[in-house]
Amino acid sequence: MxxxxxxxxxxxxxxxxxxxxxxxxxxxxxxxxxxxxxxxxxxxxxxxxxxxxxxxxxxxxxxxxxxxxxxxxxxxxxxxxxxxxxxxxxxxxxxxxxxxxxxxxxxxxxxxxxxxxxxxxxGAFGLTEPECGSDAGGTRTTAVREGDQWVINGTKCFITNSGTDITGLVTVTAVTGRTEDGRPLISSIIVPSGTPGFTVAEPYSKVGWNASDTRELSFADVRVPVENLLGEEGRGYAQFLRILDEGRIAISALATGLAQGCVDESLRYAKERRAFGRPIGDNQAIQFKLADMEMKAHTSRLAWRDAASRLVSGEPFKKEAALAKLYSSTVAVDNAREATQIHGGYGFMNEFPVARMWRDSKILEIGEGTSEVQRMLIAREMGLMG
Missing domain, CATH: 1.10.540.10 (Acyl-CoA dehydrogenase/oxidase, N-terminal domain)
Incomplete structure (x- = not known):
C-alpha cells in the first residue's frame, strides 16, 4: 500500500x-x-x-x-x-x-x-464495569432471557455520552449464558434511554474532559425485547474487540489534535511573551522544545492516518491501530507537559487552553485500552504470545 x-x-x-x-x-x-x-x-x-x-x-x-x-x-x-x-x-x-x-x-x-x-x-457503549476494565472478559452484568424479553442486571462505569438529555440508547455487554467448560457467553444488547430499571447516576467529578458527559449506569431487572440483541448471541466480546480496534484509530487522531494544539498555543505564546527584553521564542531552549513537540505531533499524525488507510482499504490494521494509539497518547501527554512549561505560571491558569490540554491528556493513555494493553496487543501481533 x-x-x-x-x-x-x-x-x-x-x-x-x-x-x-x-x-x-x-x-x-x-x-x-x-x-x-x-x-x-x-x-x-x-x-x-x-x-x-x-x-x-x-x-x-x-x-x-x-x-x-x-x-x-x-x-x-x-x-x-x-x-x-x-x-x-x-x-x-x-x-x-x-x-x-x-x-x-x-x-x-x-x-x-x-x-x-x-x-x-x-448513543453510548456500556462495556467497562467497576471490577472489569481492561479485562473485558470478566463481565458480570447478566442478561437472562424470559420469553420474548431480556432481563438485564448489573453496573457499568465511566460511560461517555450516557446521561445527556439527547442520549437515545446504550449498548451494553452482558453475560447471556455459559459454554460447556464454564466460560461466559457475552452478548451485546441495545437498551433505550428511559427503560424502567435503567438508572443513570450523576456525572462524575473528573480531572479533565469536563464539558463531556461521563456516568455510572445501573440495571435492575431492566427488560428489553429479544429483538434488541445486537448481532449474534455470544459474539458480543468479539464484536467489541473489533469496535475497540477501530476506536483506537479515532482516539489516536484525537490525541494527535491535542498534541498539535499544544504546539499551536505554545508557538503563539513564544512569539508574544517577552522576557529579558526579547520574545522567549528567541531562546534556543524554547526553540528545541517546540521543534520536538512538532516532530512528535507530525509523526503521530502519520501513525493514525496509516492505520485509518489500512482500515478503509480492508487491510489488517490491529497492530497499526495499537501502535498509533500508544504513540499518540504518549505524545499528547508529553506535549501537554511541555506546553505548560513553556507558558510558565500562565500554563497553570485555566483561562489558557494549555491548562485544559494538560488536564485532558492523561486519560488518553487509559481510555479505549491502556498503554499497557496496547503493548500487549502489539507484542501478540509480533508473534509473542506470553
Whole structure:
C-alpha cells in the first residue's frame, strides 16, 4: 500500500471546514462550559447539522458517505481546540453508532442510525464495569432471557455520552449464558434511554474532559425485547474487540489534535511573551522544545492516518491501530507537559487552553485500552504470545 498520507481534495475541504468551526464556534465558548462542567448542547447540535456524527456512514442511513479517515480528520481538528467536544463526537460515532451499523439488523439500523447520524440523539457503549476494565472478559452484568424479553442486571462505569438529555440508547455487554467448560457467553444488547430499571447516576467529578458527559449506569431487572440483541448471541466480546480496534484509530487522531494544539498555543505564546527584553521564542531552549513537540505531533499524525488507510482499504490494521494509539497518547501527554512549561505560571491558569490540554491528556493513555494493553496487543501481533 502507498504510504502517501496527503489528503485528497475532499478530505482537505473537510479539514478546513472543521478547523474553521473549531476556531470560530468552539474556541470562544468551550472554556466557560468546561469550567461549569456543563455539556455544550448548542455546539453538539451544530456538529450534528454539519453532518459530523454521520461522517463514516452511508447516505441511506442518514450519513455523509465518508470513511474512517474523514472521522479522524474531524476529531483531530476539534481536539486542537478542545478534547471534550472531540470525545463527544468520537464516542457518539465509534462507540455509539458504529456497533449498530456494523452488527445490527436492517431494522435496527433504520430505527437508530438516522437520528444518531444527524446528532438528534447520542448513543453510548456500556462495556467497562467497576471490577472489569481492561479485562473485558470478566463481565458480570447478566442478561437472562424470559420469553420474548431480556432481563438485564448489573453496573457499568465511566460511560461517555450516557446521561445527556439527547442520549437515545446504550449498548451494553452482558453475560447471556455459559459454554460447556464454564466460560461466559457475552452478548451485546441495545437498551433505550428511559427503560424502567435503567438508572443513570450523576456525572462524575473528573480531572479533565469536563464539558463531556461521563456516568455510572445501573440495571435492575431492566427488560428489553429479544429483538434488541445486537448481532449474534455470544459474539458480543468479539464484536467489541473489533469496535475497540477501530476506536483506537479515532482516539489516536484525537490525541494527535491535542498534541498539535499544544504546539499551536505554545508557538503563539513564544512569539508574544517577552522576557529579558526579547520574545522567549528567541531562546534556543524554547526553540528545541517546540521543534520536538512538532516532530512528535507530525509523526503521530502519520501513525493514525496509516492505520485509518489500512482500515478503509480492508487491510489488517490491529497492530497499526495499537501502535498509533500508544504513540499518540504518549505524545499528547508529553506535549501537554511541555506546553505548560513553556507558558510558565500562565500554563497553570485555566483561562489558557494549555491548562485544559494538560488536564485532558492523561486519560488518553487509559481510555479505549491502556498503554499497557496496547503493548500487549502489539507484542501478540509480533508473534509473542506470553
Amino acid at each position: 502507498s504510504l502517501d498520507h496527503r489528503l485528497s481534495a475532499e478530505h482537505e475541504e473537510l479539514r478546513r471546514t472543521v478547523e474553521e468551526f473549531a476556531h470560530d464556534v468552539v474556541a470562544p465558548k468551550i472554556g466557560d462550559f468546561y469550567e461549569r462542567h456543563e455539556f455544550p448542547y448548542e455546539i453538539v447540535r451544530e456538529m450534528g447539522r454539519m453532518g459530523l456524527f454521520g461522517l463514516p456512514f452511508p447516505e441511506e442511513y442518514g450519513g455523509m458517505g465518508g470513511d474512517y479517515l474523514a472521522l479522524g480528520i474531524a476529531l483531530e481538528e476539534l481536539a486542537r481546540v478542545d478534547s471534550s467536544v472531540a470525545i463527544t463526537l468520537e464516542a457518539g460515532v465509534s462507540l455509539g453508532a458504529m456497533p449498530v451499523y456494523s452488527f445490527g439488523t436492517e431494522e435496527q439500523k433504520r430505527e437508530w442510525l438516522p437520528r444518531m447520524c444527524s446528532g438528534e440523539i447520542l
